[in-house]
Amino acid sequence: MLTRSRRVWEVSEGKVTPEAIYLRRRNILGAAIGGSLGLSFPAVADEATRFSDAVYPARKNPAYGVDRPVTAEKLVTSYNNFYEFGTSKDIADAAQMLKTSPWTVKIAGLVEQPRDIDIEELVKAMPVEERIYRHRCVEAWSIIVPWTGFPLKALVDYARPLGSARYLKMLTFNDPSMAPGQQSFLYSWPYVEGLTLAEAGNELAFMSIGVYGKPLPNQNGAPLRLTIPWKYGFKSIKSVVCFEFTDERPKSFWEALQASEYGFWANVNPKVPHPRWSQATEEEIGTGQRIPTLLFNGYAEQVAGLYTDLENEPLYR
Numbered sequence: 001m002l003t004r005s006r007r008v009w010e011v012s013e014g015k016v017t018p019e020a021i022y023l024r025r026r027n028i029l030g031a032a033i034g035g036s037l038g039l040s041f042p043a044v045a046d047e048a049t050r051f052s053d054a055v056y057p058a059r060k061n062p063a064y065g066v067d068r069p070v071t072a073e074k075l076v077t078s079y080n081n082f083y084e085f086g087t088s089k090d091i092a093d094a095a096q097m098l099k100t101s102p103w104t105v106k107i108a109g110l111v112e113q114p115r116d117i118d119i120e121e122l123v124k125a126m127p128v129e130e131r132i133y134r135h136r137c138v139e140a141w142s143i144i145v146p147w148t149g150f151p152l153k154a155l156v157d158y159a160r161p162l163g164s165a166r167y168l169k170m171l172t173f174n175d176p177s178m179a180p181g182q183q184s185f186l187y188s189w190p191y192v193e194g195l196t197l198a199e200a201g202n203e204l205a206f207m208s209i210g211v212y213g214k215p216l217p218n219q220n221g222a223p224l225r226l227t228i229p230w231k232y233g234f235k236s237i238k239s240v241v242c243f244e245f246t247d248e249r250p251k252s253f254w255e256a257l258q259a260s261e262y263g264f265w266a267n268v269n270p271k272v273p274h275p276r277w278s279q280a281t282e283e284e285i286g287t288g289q290r291i292p293t294l295l296f297n298g299y300a301e302q303v304a305g306l307y308t309d310l311e312n313e314p315l316y317r
């Protein structure tokens with residue numbers, strides 16, 4: 001049931017833009033160098049980053065719940081999008097090659113003091129809690145997940161951005177020796193995403209370090225991933241290594257590949273179809289039910305105010 005012969009959103013070769021082809025040429029040199037150095041895969045997966053025992057169990061925040069049962073853990077940890085490890089949903093085994101310890105997070109760009117910080121140190125400084133959120137993929141499937149993490153706003157405050165900063169750009173690791181998908185020239189690595197600082201400061205914007213009361217499995221974006229529940233899932237960037245504050249709107253990974261289909265805003269809206277399929281309903285993974293999709297994925301009350309002056313922007317793709 002979970003495996004479909006073909007995913008409509010998978011970009012067929014005919015759909016690849018000239019820009020993607022340009023990027024692919026640009027990347028060939030880097031890959032060739034990696035090959036000549038004889039980089040090889042480690043034989044065993046490294047242990048996941050360990051957070052202090054104080055993190056688990058995290059306080060459950062009752063303000064963030066969902067009126068449907070959570071999705072089975074086994075499904076959430078075995079049905080994934082993580083193109084660094086392949087284009088199918090079945091990448092959990094491949095993702096075990098990701099080395100998540102040590103893990104350094106870079107705080108860069110328009111901040112008072114750019115710096116590198118070990119993730120364990122960062123997490124110690126953050127208010128960790130558990131929240132249950134809906135997750136709505138642009139491919140029209142959804143899951144309900146208990147995340148452990150901290151508000152993105154706490155990280156923004158910690159970074160102390162300058163007044164000139166307007167956007168937060170986030171980057172995934174870039175290491176084709178650990179992530180075979182990054183050897184593909186069709187995509188422009190590393191995966192990148194961005195938010196306005198107003199969005200990053202919204203109470204719902206969350207950085208996750210765990211699911212189901214345990215550290216994130218690699219396939220879900222260990223050791224640190226964005227969880228931004230009112231936007232299509234591709235905005236929720238996994239395995240983040242850099243937070244850069246900038247005055248330029250970042251061009252995200254999917255936008256760079258196919259801007260007509262995947263934009264910067266990507267807010268969930270059942271009334272705005274994807275160019276190739278309807279967004280009116282979604283398949284709830286596990287139950288197989290098709291349920292109506294909600295404006296802002298059910299979070300309109302918290303986030304609609306972010307967009308009141310932006311009616312001319314393509315907010316819903």
Ligand SMILES: Nc1nc2c(c(=O)[nH]1)N[C@H]1C(S)=C(S)[C@@H](COP(=O)(O)O)O[C@H]1N2
Pocket residue numbers: 076079080081082083084135136137138172191219220221233234235236237238239
């Ligand atoms: N670095 C990176 N982050 C990513 C992706 C990816 O391919 N690479 N896929 C995105 C998409 S399309 C979705 S739906 C979610 C899936 O998260 P999950 O596997 O934890 O459910 O991760 C998002 N974050």
Ligand SMILES: [Mo]
Pocket residue numbers: 081136137138139232233234
């Ligand atoms: Mo997605």
